[in-house]
Amino acid sequence: MVKFTVTKKDPVTSARTGKLETKHGVFETPVFMPVGTNATVKGLWQEQLKELGARIILGNAFHLYLKPGLEVIRSFGGLHSFMNWNNSILTDSGGFQVFSLKDKKVLDEGVLFKSPIDGSKIMMTPELSMEIQMTLGSDIAMAFDECVAPELDRTYAQESVERTTRWAEKCLAYHDRSQALFGIVQGAFYKDLREKSAREITAMDFDGFAVGGLSVGEPFEVTRDILEFTTKLLPEDKPRYLMGIGTPDMIIMAVENGIDMFDCVLPTRMGRHGTALTWSGKINLKAARHKFSKEPIDPECNCKVCRSYSKGYIYHLFSRDELLGKMMLSYHNVHFLLDFTDRLRNAIREERFLEFKELCTRKQLIKNDTGVNVSEG
Structure with missing residues (x-):
């Protein structure tokens, strides 16, 4: 099997x-x-x-x-x-x-x-x-x-x-x-x-x-x-x-x-609601501060959304409730978690797991232990 x-x-x-x-x-x-x-x-x-x-x-x-x-x-x-x-x-x-x-x-x-x-x-x-x-x-x-x-x-x-x-x-x-x-x-x-x-x-x-x-x-x-x-x-x-x-x-x-x-289901659910997962934490692309931004969602990401489109454009899509914005963030978020897991595997292979964990802590991807878990399954 x-x-x-x-x-x-x-x-x-x-x-x-x-x-x-x-x-x-x-x-x-x-x-x-x-x-x-x-x-x-x-x-x-x-x-x-x-x-x-x-x-x-x-x-x-x-x-x-x-x-x-x-x-x-x-x-x-x-x-x-x-x-x-x-x-x-x-x-x-x-x-x-x-x-x-x-x-x-x-x-x-x-x-x-x-x-x-x-x-x-x-x-x-x-x-x-x-x-x-x-x-x-x-x-x-x-x-x-x-x-x-x-x-x-x-x-x-x-x-x-x-x-x-x-x-x-x-x-x-x-x-x-x-x-x-x-x-x-x-x-x-x-x-x-x-x-x-x-x-x-x-x-x-x-x-x-x-x-x-x-x-x-x-x-x-x-x-x-x-x-x-x-x-x-x-x-x-x-x-x-x-x-x-x-x-x-x-x-x-x-x-x-x-x-x-x-x-x-988190990457696509968050994407549909305007939130992007990045190597600097979560970003709300519905926020007006992104209106004029020519930057990608995440400079550390090489997905085709980040290579091709700006935060300003994605903000516009969400402000007009365009389906494309939801699709773009869903794509980016799935890419982020797959890439995150790829890097995690590589760290284990190279005996750098704790180093990778520390990196994630510095980037504030790992929070303190006071939060409450809510199932996203």
Whole structure:
């Protein structure tokens, strides 16, 4: 299904590089994966994603099940053909989206909820999640798990861990192994529950493991503490995935603790709202101070937006609510995070990880630890 090889370990931290081979190609880790929830990374053509160097993107089982539906995807021969993307795809099980719904009922067999499309009742089960993802034909599928809110108490968190384990077993029993399948470790912010979940999930025959239930509103230091604790419980010979992170400070922290894969909608979401990610921090291109600026978004960036267009022009596009401005910033932001991750990989290879981290701190890409994480997944 997938072949993962660790190629370099940082001598001081748990950061590492690797190669992950799927049916649709090989890519290096750590890797940032742009999110294409509805079979599209918002604002970008697939050709542009390839141009930017994206080797793997995400699709979402929940949303694609609702629209266009499995019948349509099946008629096209899978998601790769449907969206004309011949590189790798990872599909989210839909667990996060289901559990973000307000009107739902969690049962032992799955989650009952009303479709946000037409109001019809849907029972999302581990088996249905596997059926959806097998139909999509992604290279990597995710087990169906329960992602709990950070404020829920320990009693429910323990029940949820046990439920996630049962659902993981059902996913493995139903899945035909036509694609790789990753298990997800839960446990909220209780270390003993994280340890229990990791012990049970890693004992199963998954191809990789994800750390779930983080970056859902907790303080940064809590994320770091739980992640550092949890990743040490995961096998070293399989890929490790932290879902829903996409800021430089979160990426640095995750990689420092041994994470290989991460994703986020942040670059395109911020781009659509006029914010650019740069090597000097975030820039609001809607601000009037850029009206006469002939400078590029980021002098350190070599993407074609920065090579060809000024901040003044992009400010004008946003002031007139032109679609092109949103597309340009989405393109630039995806380029920034892919480039950031490329430089991070190179730093690990050359045993300069801590030096790279210090550089990011000086450039104020890494903030202090008082912030609160809000999921962008």
